[in-house]
Structures are given as structure tokens and as C-alpha cells.
């Protein structure tokens with residue numbers, strides 16, 4: 001870190017400039033405590049990239065939410081590895097960065113690949129917050145000291161198993177239940193949960209498994225007073241969502257569709273959604289997430305924080321971002337124990353009996369990574385440094 005005077009002004013502003021000395025990239029594999037099934041299929045292990053940025057003895061972590069398969073998004077761990085090593089690292093190594101808001105624009109020449117960009121950008125936010133000695137939530141402008149927590153329950157082998165999963169999560173205190181749906185596992189599943197648990201905060205997520213031709217079928221969900229239906233149609237069908245929303249009472253929430261602030265503007269303008277799920281990996285990091293958050297707030301659209309089965313490192317980032325004021329609904333940000341045992345961090349992230357998660361108050365993401373666990377889970381490693389000139 002170097003200190004220098006900013007442009008002359010009334011106050012003496014000390015500008016912190018950070019030069020990234022090293023980028024460490026790992027591919028990790030961690031077994032999931034329980035399989036997770038969506039309309040895309042079932043997974044038993046989580047495969048993901050971890051980015052560590054280093055600057056003069058300090059470091060920051062970012063977790064990439066790309067997966068092994070190009071199902072949730074076109075990105076995979078292999079595309080993210082390729083893009084980070086070949087295109088993002090050369091643009092950030094050796095660069096003097098005045099603020100993490102400068103990282104996403106530094107990647108402007110690279111089209112798409114938001115998950116790869118976000119992993120690097122979010123590591124820069126963690127690094128900056130640590131250098132300033134502040135919790136990341138403060139650096140992002142967040143206001144909460146705890147966040148409301150909800151859970152996402154995958155497709156189960158039977159309706160009985162679904163009921164017992166919902167029961168377990170309600171007992172743990174979670175403030176809202178989301179169940180994954182797909183054709184053949186939708187109205188009956190919702191019917192079972194409603195009749196067993198009554199008026200709980202309940203929503204569904206289809207991960208794009210329907211088409212507009214299913215509109216009449218989806219309208220049957222209107223009888224169950226759901227908080228929302230998340231991403232019923234294909235990710236690129238913004239107009240279809242607007243037409244569907246005219247036909248159903250249940251509020252439409254978009255996830256996969258909202259891959260940029262500009263797409264969100266269009267979706268809001270044509271009323272394709274009434275609620276937005278924010279995942280920083282999908283939009284290119286914390287900076288873009290803050291812009292999306294502010295855009296939605298200005299249009300009266302509530303947002304909540306999505307999840308991508310992150311380890312404790314990515315989960316901690318999500319907790320800090322969730323402290324911004326328009327995150328007014330419980331997100332898919334839950335306790336470590338639902339996903340990994342052990343997690344990469346110790347202590348793990350826990351949920352209180354009231355269904356809340358405390359925001360870490362130590363510098364940066366504020367969780368302690370366990371280096372041997374990271375090493376044990378590592379399947380591939382690359383350490384990149386600035387090119388010598």
C-alpha cells in the first residue's frame with residue numbers, strides 16, 4: 001500500500017492505492033452434506049474456483065460460482081479458469097487500483113464471463129476492506145448487523161422426503177422456505193407443504209423449466225399465496241416473463257435472466273418481474289450488485305440475495321452484501337452446516353433460532369479460512385505474478 005495526496009481540495013484526502021502482486025487460483029472439490037437437485041439435475045459435490053489476491057502482505061478471497069456443468073449459466077470452472085488466467089489476471093496484476101469499483105471496468109474488453117470477473121473483483125473488495133481494517137459490509141455501505149436467512153430445498157425423491165426437509169429447516173429457525181420445482185414436481189409439492197405447514201413464508205424456483213405455454217398450469221400456483229415464483233421461463237425470455245406476469249397473480253422474481261444492470265432496467269420497464277434475486281457472481285461482482293440494488297430500489301422493486309451453494313468464503317461475501325437496505329426479504333444465505341462438514345472456514349457460519357445470521361465484524365469478509373482444508377480440497381493450483389518488463 002502506498003499513500004499519496006489526492007487532487008488538491010479543501011480536505012487532505014489520503015488516497016490508498018493498491019498494487020496486486022500475486023493472484024492465486026485453485027480448483028477445489030468439496031463433498032456436499034446432502035445432494036442438491038434442481039430442474040438441471042442432481043449434484044453430490046461442489047466443484048469451484050477460489051481466487052486469492054495478494055498485495056504487500058495482505059490478501060483477499062473471492063469464490064467463483066461457476067459450476068462443473070454449463071447448466072445454471074454458460075460459464076463453467078474450465079471457462080472461468082481460462083478467462084481468469086488468460087485475460088483477467090493480466091489486466092489486474094501490477095495495476096494500481098484506487099478502489100475496487102475500478103476492477104470491473106478494467107475487464108470491459110472481455111464480454112460476458114461475469115462469474116470469472118466477480119471472483120476476482122470480490123477478492124479485491126475483501127483485500128481493500130482488510131487494508132482499511134473495516135468489515136466488508138461497512139465498505140459496501142451496508143447497515144445491518146444481522147441478516148434474515150431463508151433456505152432453498154432441492155427436488156426430493158418423494159413428497160414425504162420434501163415434507164421432512166421443510167420440517168427440519170423450519171425447526172432450525174429459517175424465515176422462509178423455497179422449494180425447487182419442475183414440470184411434474186410443482187403444484188402437488190406446493191399443495192403438500194401448504195397443507196402440512198399452513199401459512200409459512202413459501203416460494204418456488206423453477207430455474208427456467210417452463211415455457212409460456214405452461215401459463216395456465218402455472219396460474220394454478222396462484223391458489224397457494226406464494227411469496228413469488230422465481231425464474232419460471234428461460235433466462236433469455238424477458239418478454240415471456242412480462243406476458244406470464246400479466247396472466248398470474250403470484251409475483252415473478254428473476255434470477256438467471258438478470259445478468260446485467262441493463263437487462264434489469266429493461267425487465268423492470270416492461271414489468272417482467274416484481275422482485276429481483278441478486279447474486280454477485282451473475283452480474284460481475286459487488287460493484288455491479290450495488291448498482292443493481294440501487295436501480296431496483298429506485299423502482300420500488302425489493303431484492304433478496306441468492307445463493308450458489310457457496311463455501312463459507314463465498315457465503316461470507318453474500319452476508320456482507322445482504323446488509324444493504326433494499327435486501328428486504330430473506331435470502332438463500334444459510335448456515336454452513338447445510339452444505340459442508342467441515343466448511344473451509346472455522347468457526348462455520350451459523351443461523352440463530354430466530355433465523356438470522358450475524359454479520360462478521362472483523363476486517364474484510366471476517367471469517368477464518370482453514371488453510372489445510374483448502375489444501376486438501378485443491379485439485380489444481382496456479383500462482384500468477386505481474387509480467388516482468
Ligand code: OSB
Pocket residue numbers: 072151152205207255306307308309310332333334
Ligand atoms: O437458482 O437459486 C438458484 C443453487 C445452485 C444454482 C442455482 C440456484 C441454487 C439455489 C441454492 O437455489 C441456493 C443456496 O442454498 O445456496
Ligand code: MG
Pocket residue numbers: 205207230231255256277306
Ligand atoms: Mg434461482
